[in-house]
Amino acid sequence: MDFTLSKEQRDIQKAAREFALGEFLPEKAQEFDRNETFDPAIRKKACDLGFVGVFIKEEYGGAGLGFLEHCLITEEFWAVDAGMGNAIITSSFGAELLQLFGTEEQKRKYLPPLVSGDAVIGTAITEPDAGSDVTGAITSAVRNGDEWIINGSKMFITNGTIANYLNVFCLTDPDNPSRHQRHSFFLVETDRKGYQANKLHGKLGIRANDTAEVSFSDVRIPASNLIGRQGNGFKELMAFFNLTRLHICAMAVGIARAALEESINHIKKRHQFGTPLASFQGLQFKIAEMATMIRAARNLYYEAAWLTDQGSMDHALTAMAKWYSGQMAVKCADEAVQMHGGYGYIDEYKVQRIYRDAKIVEIYEGTKEIEKTIVAKTLLRL
Ligand SMILES: Cc1cc2nc3c(=O)[nH]c(=O)nc-3n(C[C@H](O)[C@H](O)[C@H](O)COP(=O)(O)OP(=O)(O)OC[C@H]3O[C@@H](n4cnc5c(N)ncnc54)[C@H](O)[C@@H]3O)c2cc1C
Numbered sequence: 001m002d003f004t005l006s007k008e009q010r011d012i013q014k015a016a017r018e019f020a021l022g023e024f025l026p027e028k029a030q031e032f033d034r035n036e037t038f039d040p041a042i043r044k045k046a047c048d049l050g051f052v053g054v055f056i057k058e059e060y061g062g063a064g065l066g067f068l069e070h071c072l073i074t075e076e077f078w079a080v081d082a083g084m085g086n087a088i089i090t091s092s093f094g095a096e097l098l099q100l101f102g103t104e105e106q107k108r109k110y111l112p113p114l115v116s117g118d119a120v121i122g123t124a125i126t127e128p129d130a131g132s133d134v135t136g137a138i139t140s141a142v143r144n145g146d147e148w149i150i151n152g153s154k155m156f157i158t159n160g161t162i163a164n165y166l167n168v169f170c171l172t173d174p175d176n177p178s179r180h181q182r183h184s185f186f187l188v189e190t191d192r193k194g195y196q197a198n199k200l201h202g203k204l205g206i207r208a209n210d211t212a213e214v215s216f217s218d219v220r221i222p223a224s225n226l227i228g229r230q231g232n233g234f235k236e237l238m239a240f241f242n243l244t245r246l247h248i249c250a251m252a253v254g255i256a257r258a259a260l261e262e263s264i265n266h267i268k269k270r271h272q273f274g275t276p277l278a279s280f281q282g283l284q285f286k287i288a289e290m291a292t293m294i295r296a297a298r299n300l301y302y303e304a305a306w307l308t309d310q311g312s313m314d315h316a317l318t319a320m321a322k323w324y325s326g327q328m329a330v331k332c333a334d335e336a337v338q339m340h341g342g343y344g345y346i347d348e349y350k351v352q353r354i355y356r357d358a359k360i361v362e363i364y365e366g367t368k369e370i371e372k373t374i375v376a377k378t379l380l381r382l
Helices: 007-023 026-035 040-048 067-080 082-092 095-101 104-110 112-116 233-269 281-309 315-345 350-362 368-380
Strands: 121-124 140-144 147-158 165-171 183-189 195-199 211-222
Touching: 007 040, 007 067, 007 082, 026 082, 026 350, 040 082, 040 112, 067 082, 067 233, 067 281, 082 112, 082 233, 082 350, 095 104, 095 121, 095 183, 095 233, 104 112, 121 147, 147 165, 147 183, 165 233, 183 211, 183 233, 233 281, 233 315, 233 350, 281 315, 315 350, 315 368
Parallel strands: 121 165
Antiparallel strands: 140 147, 140 165, 147 211, 165 183, 195 211
Protein backbone atom coordinates (compact mmCIF):
# COMPACT_ATOMS: atom_id res chain seq x y z
CA MET A 1 0.00 0.00 0.00
CA ASP A 2 1.46 3.34 -1.01
CA PHE A 3 0.16 6.54 0.59
CA THR A 4 2.70 8.89 -0.99
CA LEU A 5 1.67 11.46 -3.54
CA SER A 6 3.56 11.54 -6.84
CA LYS A 7 6.02 14.34 -7.54
CA GLU A 8 3.49 15.93 -9.90
CA GLN A 9 0.81 15.84 -7.21
CA ARG A 10 3.17 17.35 -4.63
CA ASP A 11 4.10 20.08 -7.12
CA ILE A 12 0.43 20.88 -7.69
CA GLN A 13 -0.16 21.01 -3.94
CA LYS A 14 2.81 23.33 -3.44
CA ALA A 15 1.81 25.64 -6.28
CA ALA A 16 -1.76 25.88 -4.94
CA ARG A 17 -0.49 26.66 -1.46
CA GLU A 18 1.86 29.36 -2.76
CA PHE A 19 -0.89 30.90 -4.87
CA ALA A 20 -3.29 30.99 -1.93
CA LEU A 21 -0.72 32.46 0.42
CA GLY A 22 0.16 35.12 -2.14
CA GLU A 23 -3.39 36.06 -3.13
CA PHE A 24 -5.68 35.36 -0.17
CA LEU A 25 -4.24 38.13 1.96
CA PRO A 26 -5.70 38.37 5.49
CA GLU A 27 -7.06 41.90 4.96
CA LYS A 28 -8.67 40.87 1.66
CA ALA A 29 -10.20 37.75 3.19
CA GLN A 30 -11.65 39.84 6.00
CA GLU A 31 -12.96 42.50 3.61
CA PHE A 32 -14.67 39.96 1.33
CA ASP A 33 -16.15 38.18 4.34
CA ARG A 34 -17.50 41.38 5.86
CA ASN A 35 -18.85 42.79 2.59
CA GLU A 36 -19.95 39.51 0.98
CA THR A 37 -17.95 40.31 -2.13
CA PHE A 38 -15.06 38.92 -4.14
CA ASP A 39 -12.62 40.17 -6.75
CA PRO A 40 -13.11 38.14 -9.96
CA ALA A 41 -9.60 39.15 -11.10
CA ILE A 42 -8.22 36.74 -8.49
CA ARG A 43 -10.34 33.94 -9.94
CA LYS A 44 -9.09 34.78 -13.42
CA LYS A 45 -5.50 34.65 -12.18
CA ALA A 46 -6.13 31.21 -10.65
CA CYS A 47 -7.58 30.03 -13.96
CA ASP A 48 -4.62 31.40 -15.92
CA LEU A 49 -2.34 29.37 -13.64
CA GLY A 50 -4.42 26.25 -14.29
CA PHE A 51 -5.99 25.69 -10.86
CA VAL A 52 -9.61 25.47 -12.00
CA GLY A 53 -11.07 22.35 -13.59
CA VAL A 54 -7.89 20.24 -13.60
CA PHE A 55 -10.10 17.13 -13.85
CA ILE A 56 -11.48 18.31 -17.20
CA LYS A 57 -10.08 16.31 -20.10
CA GLU A 58 -7.46 17.90 -22.31
CA GLU A 59 -9.71 17.86 -25.38
CA TYR A 60 -12.08 20.17 -23.44
CA GLY A 61 -9.36 22.55 -22.29
CA GLY A 62 -8.47 20.95 -18.95
CA ALA A 63 -5.34 19.27 -17.64
CA GLY A 64 -6.86 15.79 -17.83
CA LEU A 65 -5.85 15.04 -14.24
CA GLY A 66 -7.78 13.07 -11.63
CA PHE A 67 -10.29 14.23 -9.08
CA LEU A 68 -7.65 13.72 -6.40
CA GLU A 69 -5.62 16.57 -7.93
CA HIS A 70 -8.72 18.80 -7.89
CA CYS A 71 -9.09 17.93 -4.19
CA LEU A 72 -5.44 18.69 -3.43
CA ILE A 73 -5.85 22.21 -4.84
CA THR A 74 -9.09 22.71 -2.93
CA GLU A 75 -7.55 21.58 0.34
CA GLU A 76 -4.69 24.07 -0.03
CA PHE A 77 -7.06 26.91 -0.93
CA TRP A 78 -9.33 26.19 2.04
CA ALA A 79 -6.31 25.90 4.36
CA VAL A 80 -5.64 29.58 3.65
CA ASP A 81 -9.15 31.00 3.25
CA ALA A 82 -12.39 29.11 2.72
CA GLY A 83 -14.43 32.01 1.32
CA MET A 84 -11.93 33.08 -1.30
CA GLY A 85 -10.93 29.51 -2.02
CA ASN A 86 -14.53 28.59 -2.64
CA ALA A 87 -15.23 31.60 -4.83
CA ILE A 88 -12.51 30.30 -7.14
CA ILE A 89 -12.76 26.55 -6.99
CA THR A 90 -16.55 26.30 -7.23
CA SER A 91 -16.55 28.30 -10.46
CA SER A 92 -16.43 24.87 -12.15
CA PHE A 93 -19.14 23.32 -9.93
CA GLY A 94 -21.10 21.41 -12.54
CA ALA A 95 -18.32 20.71 -15.02
CA GLU A 96 -18.20 17.18 -13.54
CA LEU A 97 -21.80 16.57 -14.60
CA LEU A 98 -21.27 17.97 -18.09
CA GLN A 99 -18.13 15.92 -18.58
CA LEU A 100 -19.92 12.74 -17.47
CA PHE A 101 -23.21 13.17 -19.32
CA GLY A 102 -23.01 16.10 -21.74
CA THR A 103 -23.08 15.65 -25.49
CA GLU A 104 -19.83 16.13 -27.39
CA GLU A 105 -21.13 19.49 -28.60
CA GLN A 106 -22.02 20.62 -25.05
CA LYS A 107 -18.62 19.61 -23.72
CA ARG A 108 -16.76 21.42 -26.48
CA LYS A 109 -18.82 24.56 -26.03
CA TYR A 110 -19.22 24.84 -22.26
CA LEU A 111 -16.16 23.25 -20.62
CA PRO A 112 -13.19 25.21 -22.06
CA PRO A 113 -14.41 28.65 -20.86
CA LEU A 114 -14.59 27.31 -17.28
CA VAL A 115 -10.93 26.34 -17.35
CA SER A 116 -9.81 29.62 -18.93
CA GLY A 117 -11.84 31.67 -16.48
CA ASP A 118 -14.07 33.16 -19.17
CA ALA A 119 -17.20 31.59 -17.69
CA VAL A 120 -18.63 30.38 -14.40
CA ILE A 121 -21.04 27.48 -13.98
CA GLY A 122 -23.40 26.42 -11.20
CA THR A 123 -25.69 23.47 -10.53
CA ALA A 124 -29.24 24.10 -9.37
CA ILE A 125 -30.94 21.21 -7.60
CA THR A 126 -32.26 22.43 -4.22
CA GLU A 127 -35.67 24.08 -4.06
CA PRO A 128 -37.52 25.85 -1.26
CA ASP A 129 -39.45 22.63 -0.54
CA ALA A 130 -36.96 20.04 -1.79
CA GLY A 131 -33.55 19.86 -0.11
CA SER A 132 -32.34 16.49 1.16
CA ASP A 133 -35.15 14.86 -0.79
CA VAL A 134 -34.08 15.89 -4.28
CA THR A 135 -36.81 13.75 -5.83
CA GLY A 136 -39.30 16.31 -4.49
CA ALA A 137 -38.04 18.96 -6.95
CA ILE A 138 -40.93 20.49 -8.88
CA THR A 139 -39.21 22.99 -11.18
CA SER A 140 -40.68 21.78 -14.44
CA ALA A 141 -39.39 21.41 -17.96
CA VAL A 142 -42.06 20.84 -20.57
CA ARG A 143 -41.26 19.91 -24.16
CA ASN A 144 -42.69 22.25 -26.78
CA GLY A 145 -41.59 21.40 -30.33
CA ASP A 146 -37.83 21.92 -30.55
CA GLU A 147 -37.69 23.60 -27.17
CA TRP A 148 -38.11 22.97 -23.47
CA ILE A 149 -39.89 25.54 -21.31
CA ILE A 150 -38.71 25.80 -17.71
CA ASN A 151 -40.68 27.16 -14.76
CA GLY A 152 -39.90 27.12 -11.05
CA SER A 153 -37.40 28.28 -8.49
CA LYS A 154 -34.23 27.00 -6.88
CA MET A 155 -32.75 27.84 -3.49
CA PHE A 156 -29.16 28.35 -2.22
CA ILE A 157 -27.56 28.22 -5.66
CA THR A 158 -23.80 28.70 -5.61
CA ASN A 159 -22.81 31.27 -8.27
CA GLY A 160 -26.48 31.98 -9.03
CA THR A 161 -25.92 35.69 -9.76
CA ILE A 162 -22.56 35.32 -11.50
CA ALA A 163 -22.84 32.07 -13.46
CA ASN A 164 -22.98 32.17 -17.25
CA TYR A 165 -24.83 28.86 -17.27
CA LEU A 166 -26.36 26.39 -14.84
CA ASN A 167 -27.15 22.70 -14.84
CA VAL A 168 -30.79 22.71 -13.75
CA PHE A 169 -32.50 19.66 -12.27
CA CYS A 170 -36.08 19.62 -13.58
CA LEU A 171 -39.21 17.52 -13.33
CA THR A 172 -39.90 16.17 -16.83
CA ASP A 173 -41.77 12.92 -16.21
CA PRO A 174 -44.07 13.54 -13.24
CA ASP A 175 -46.22 10.49 -14.01
CA ASN A 176 -43.40 7.99 -13.95
CA PRO A 177 -44.20 5.50 -11.13
CA SER A 178 -40.58 5.66 -9.93
CA ARG A 179 -39.57 8.82 -8.08
CA HIS A 180 -36.06 8.16 -9.42
CA GLN A 181 -37.08 8.45 -13.07
CA ARG A 182 -38.98 11.72 -13.10
CA HIS A 183 -36.19 14.28 -13.47
CA SER A 184 -33.72 15.43 -16.11
CA PHE A 185 -30.85 17.92 -16.26
CA PHE A 186 -30.75 20.92 -18.60
CA LEU A 187 -28.07 23.40 -19.45
CA VAL A 188 -29.58 26.86 -19.01
CA GLU A 189 -27.69 29.98 -20.08
CA THR A 190 -28.42 32.70 -17.51
CA ASP A 191 -28.89 35.42 -20.11
CA ARG A 192 -32.08 33.74 -21.30
CA LYS A 193 -35.32 35.67 -20.89
CA GLY A 194 -37.17 34.68 -17.72
CA TYR A 195 -34.12 33.84 -15.61
CA GLN A 196 -33.74 35.81 -12.41
CA ALA A 197 -31.25 35.55 -9.54
CA ASN A 198 -31.35 37.26 -6.16
CA LYS A 199 -28.21 37.13 -4.06
CA LEU A 200 -28.72 35.75 -0.55
CA HIS A 201 -27.25 37.99 2.13
CA GLY A 202 -26.30 37.23 5.71
CA LYS A 203 -24.79 33.77 5.27
CA LEU A 204 -22.99 32.38 8.33
CA GLY A 205 -19.81 31.69 6.38
CA ILE A 206 -18.09 31.39 2.96
CA ARG A 207 -19.39 34.89 2.40
CA ALA A 208 -17.00 35.69 -0.45
CA ASN A 209 -18.80 33.04 -2.49
CA ASP A 210 -22.02 33.98 -4.23
CA THR A 211 -25.18 32.13 -3.21
CA ALA A 212 -28.57 32.98 -4.70
CA GLU A 213 -32.22 32.16 -4.99
CA VAL A 214 -32.96 31.75 -8.69
CA SER A 215 -36.16 31.52 -10.66
CA PHE A 216 -37.25 30.46 -14.13
CA SER A 217 -40.30 31.98 -15.67
CA ASP A 218 -41.12 30.45 -19.05
CA VAL A 219 -37.41 30.13 -19.83
CA ARG A 220 -37.10 28.62 -23.30
CA ILE A 221 -34.10 26.51 -24.17
CA PRO A 222 -33.39 24.43 -27.29
CA ALA A 223 -34.03 20.68 -27.09
CA SER A 224 -30.29 20.20 -27.54
CA ASN A 225 -29.71 21.62 -24.03
CA LEU A 226 -30.92 18.40 -22.40
CA ILE A 227 -27.96 16.88 -20.50
CA GLY A 228 -27.82 13.09 -20.47
CA ARG A 229 -31.05 11.15 -20.87
CA GLN A 230 -34.60 12.30 -20.19
CA GLY A 231 -35.78 10.75 -16.89
CA ASN A 232 -32.24 9.79 -15.89
CA GLY A 233 -31.51 12.96 -13.91
CA PHE A 234 -31.57 11.35 -10.46
CA LYS A 235 -28.98 8.73 -11.42
CA GLU A 236 -26.85 11.40 -13.08
CA LEU A 237 -27.10 13.53 -9.95
CA MET A 238 -25.90 10.68 -7.74
CA ALA A 239 -22.91 10.10 -10.03
CA PHE A 240 -22.15 13.84 -9.91
CA PHE A 241 -22.41 13.93 -6.10
CA ASN A 242 -20.05 10.98 -5.80
CA LEU A 243 -17.40 13.25 -7.29
CA THR A 244 -18.29 16.56 -5.71
CA ARG A 245 -18.64 15.09 -2.21
CA LEU A 246 -14.94 14.22 -2.36
CA HIS A 247 -14.36 17.85 -3.08
CA ILE A 248 -16.21 18.79 0.12
CA CYS A 249 -13.95 16.43 2.10
CA ALA A 250 -10.94 18.33 0.80
CA MET A 251 -12.57 21.61 1.91
CA ALA A 252 -13.12 20.13 5.37
CA VAL A 253 -9.53 18.94 5.74
CA GLY A 254 -8.22 22.28 4.50
CA ILE A 255 -10.19 24.35 6.97
CA ALA A 256 -9.39 21.99 9.84
CA ARG A 257 -5.70 22.46 9.04
CA ALA A 258 -6.20 26.21 9.24
CA ALA A 259 -7.87 25.77 12.65
CA LEU A 260 -4.96 23.69 13.88
CA GLU A 261 -2.35 26.10 12.56
CA GLU A 262 -4.03 29.11 14.18
CA SER A 263 -4.33 27.21 17.46
CA ILE A 264 -0.70 26.18 17.56
CA ASN A 265 0.46 29.72 16.83
CA HIS A 266 -1.80 31.20 19.48
CA ILE A 267 -1.10 28.82 22.35
CA LYS A 268 2.63 29.06 21.83
CA LYS A 269 2.49 32.85 21.94
CA ARG A 270 -0.01 33.53 24.73
CA HIS A 271 0.99 33.15 28.36
CA GLN A 272 -1.26 32.52 31.37
CA PHE A 273 -0.24 31.54 34.89
CA GLY A 274 3.29 32.61 33.93
CA THR A 275 3.70 30.00 31.20
CA PRO A 276 2.68 29.56 27.53
CA LEU A 277 -0.78 28.07 27.05
CA ALA A 278 0.98 25.35 25.05
CA SER A 279 2.52 24.01 28.26
CA PHE A 280 -0.89 22.88 29.58
CA GLN A 281 -1.64 19.24 28.93
CA GLY A 282 -5.35 19.98 28.46
CA LEU A 283 -4.54 22.10 25.40
CA GLN A 284 -1.82 19.75 24.17
CA PHE A 285 -4.45 16.99 24.03
CA LYS A 286 -6.67 19.18 21.87
CA ILE A 287 -3.80 19.70 19.42
CA ALA A 288 -3.07 15.97 19.33
CA GLU A 289 -6.73 15.11 18.76
CA MET A 290 -7.14 17.70 15.99
CA ALA A 291 -4.03 16.52 14.16
CA THR A 292 -5.15 12.89 14.40
CA MET A 293 -8.67 13.61 13.15
CA ILE A 294 -7.30 15.64 10.23
CA ARG A 295 -5.02 12.77 9.25
CA ALA A 296 -7.85 10.25 9.51
CA ALA A 297 -10.18 12.41 7.40
CA ARG A 298 -7.51 12.98 4.80
CA ASN A 299 -6.73 9.30 4.52
CA LEU A 300 -10.42 8.54 4.05
CA TYR A 301 -10.84 11.02 1.24
CA TYR A 302 -7.52 10.16 -0.42
CA GLU A 303 -8.62 6.53 -0.59
CA ALA A 304 -12.09 7.44 -1.85
CA ALA A 305 -10.67 9.84 -4.48
CA TRP A 306 -7.97 7.39 -5.53
CA LEU A 307 -10.52 4.60 -6.00
CA THR A 308 -12.73 6.98 -7.98
CA ASP A 309 -9.84 7.95 -10.25
CA GLN A 310 -9.10 4.23 -10.77
CA GLY A 311 -12.70 3.72 -11.93
CA SER A 312 -13.66 1.79 -8.76
CA MET A 313 -15.72 4.43 -6.96
CA ASP A 314 -16.96 3.24 -3.56
CA HIS A 315 -20.27 5.01 -2.85
CA ALA A 316 -20.33 4.17 0.87
CA LEU A 317 -16.69 5.10 1.41
CA THR A 318 -17.27 8.49 -0.23
CA ALA A 319 -20.27 9.05 2.07
CA MET A 320 -18.19 8.02 5.12
CA ALA A 321 -15.45 10.44 4.11
CA LYS A 322 -17.97 13.27 3.62
CA TRP A 323 -19.72 13.00 6.99
CA TYR A 324 -16.58 12.27 8.95
CA SER A 325 -14.54 15.09 7.46
CA GLY A 326 -17.41 17.56 7.92
CA GLN A 327 -17.87 16.67 11.56
CA MET A 328 -14.10 16.73 12.07
CA ALA A 329 -13.80 20.22 10.56
CA VAL A 330 -16.57 21.64 12.75
CA LYS A 331 -15.01 20.05 15.84
CA CYS A 332 -11.54 21.42 15.01
CA ALA A 333 -12.94 24.90 14.38
CA ASP A 334 -14.76 24.76 17.72
CA GLU A 335 -11.61 23.71 19.59
CA ALA A 336 -9.62 26.42 17.85
CA VAL A 337 -12.01 29.12 19.07
CA GLN A 338 -11.92 27.57 22.53
CA MET A 339 -8.13 27.72 22.63
CA HIS A 340 -8.27 31.38 21.66
CA GLY A 341 -10.59 32.16 24.57
CA GLY A 342 -12.35 35.53 24.16
CA TYR A 343 -10.13 36.50 21.23
CA GLY A 344 -11.58 33.64 19.23
CA TYR A 345 -14.96 35.31 19.47
CA ILE A 346 -13.81 38.49 17.75
CA ASP A 347 -13.99 39.20 14.03
CA GLU A 348 -10.39 40.40 13.99
CA TYR A 349 -9.16 36.88 14.70
CA LYS A 350 -9.12 34.40 11.83
CA VAL A 351 -10.47 31.53 13.95
CA GLN A 352 -13.76 33.35 14.26
CA ARG A 353 -14.18 33.19 10.49
CA ILE A 354 -12.92 29.59 10.37
CA TYR A 355 -15.61 28.66 12.91
CA ARG A 356 -18.32 30.22 10.74
CA ASP A 357 -16.95 28.95 7.41
CA ALA A 358 -16.50 25.36 8.61
CA LYS A 359 -20.18 24.63 9.22
CA ILE A 360 -21.14 24.50 5.54
CA VAL A 361 -19.20 21.27 4.95
CA GLU A 362 -21.73 19.42 7.11
CA ILE A 363 -24.62 20.80 5.08
CA TYR A 364 -24.16 21.14 1.35
CA GLU A 365 -24.19 18.33 -1.20
CA GLY A 366 -25.73 15.97 1.31
CA THR A 367 -26.00 16.74 5.02
CA LYS A 368 -24.07 14.54 7.43
CA GLU A 369 -27.34 12.76 8.28
CA ILE A 370 -27.96 11.92 4.63
CA GLU A 371 -24.37 10.67 4.25
CA LYS A 372 -24.78 8.40 7.28
CA THR A 373 -28.04 7.14 5.78
CA ILE A 374 -26.14 6.17 2.63
CA VAL A 375 -23.51 4.31 4.67
CA ALA A 376 -26.10 2.51 6.78
CA LYS A 377 -28.29 1.55 3.81
CA THR A 378 -25.26 0.09 2.06
CA LEU A 379 -24.29 -1.96 5.10
CA LEU A 380 -27.86 -3.05 5.79
CA ARG A 381 -28.52 -3.65 2.06
CA LEU A 382 -31.74 -1.63 2.26
C1 LIG B 1 -24.02 28.16 1.18
C2 LIG B 1 -24.83 27.11 0.50
C3 LIG B 1 -24.54 26.76 -0.82
C4 LIG B 1 -25.32 25.81 -1.47
N1 LIG B 1 -25.09 25.57 -2.81
C5 LIG B 1 -25.97 24.79 -3.48
C6 LIG B 1 -25.90 24.68 -4.92
O1 LIG B 1 -25.00 25.23 -5.56
N2 LIG B 1 -26.84 23.94 -5.56
C7 LIG B 1 -27.86 23.33 -4.90
O2 LIG B 1 -28.68 22.72 -5.55
N3 LIG B 1 -27.96 23.41 -3.55
C8 LIG B 1 -27.05 24.14 -2.83
N4 LIG B 1 -27.16 24.25 -1.46
C9 LIG B 1 -28.26 23.58 -0.78
C10 LIG B 1 -27.82 22.40 0.09
O3 LIG B 1 -27.34 21.34 -0.70
C11 LIG B 1 -29.03 22.01 0.97
O4 LIG B 1 -29.18 23.08 1.91
C12 LIG B 1 -28.83 20.69 1.68
O5 LIG B 1 -28.85 19.64 0.75
C13 LIG B 1 -29.92 20.44 2.74
O6 LIG B 1 -31.18 20.69 2.25
P1 LIG B 1 -32.18 21.66 3.07
O7 LIG B 1 -31.44 22.90 3.37
O8 LIG B 1 -33.44 21.77 2.35
O9 LIG B 1 -32.38 20.90 4.47
P2 LIG B 1 -33.47 19.78 4.79
O10 LIG B 1 -33.46 18.75 3.73
O11 LIG B 1 -34.75 20.45 5.13
O12 LIG B 1 -32.86 19.14 6.11
C14 LIG B 1 -32.99 19.74 7.41
C15 LIG B 1 -32.38 18.77 8.41
O13 LIG B 1 -33.11 17.53 8.41
C16 LIG B 1 -32.21 16.45 8.16
N5 LIG B 1 -32.86 15.42 7.35
C17 LIG B 1 -33.54 15.57 6.19
N6 LIG B 1 -33.94 14.39 5.72
C18 LIG B 1 -33.47 13.45 6.59
C19 LIG B 1 -33.52 12.02 6.65
N7 LIG B 1 -34.12 11.31 5.70
N8 LIG B 1 -32.91 11.40 7.68
C20 LIG B 1 -32.27 12.10 8.66
N9 LIG B 1 -32.17 13.46 8.64
C21 LIG B 1 -32.77 14.11 7.62
C22 LIG B 1 -31.03 17.07 7.42
O14 LIG B 1 -29.88 16.27 7.56
C23 LIG B 1 -30.91 18.41 8.10
O15 LIG B 1 -30.19 18.27 9.29
C24 LIG B 1 -26.36 25.17 -0.78
C25 LIG B 1 -26.61 25.48 0.56
C26 LIG B 1 -25.88 26.44 1.19
C27 LIG B 1 -26.22 26.80 2.61
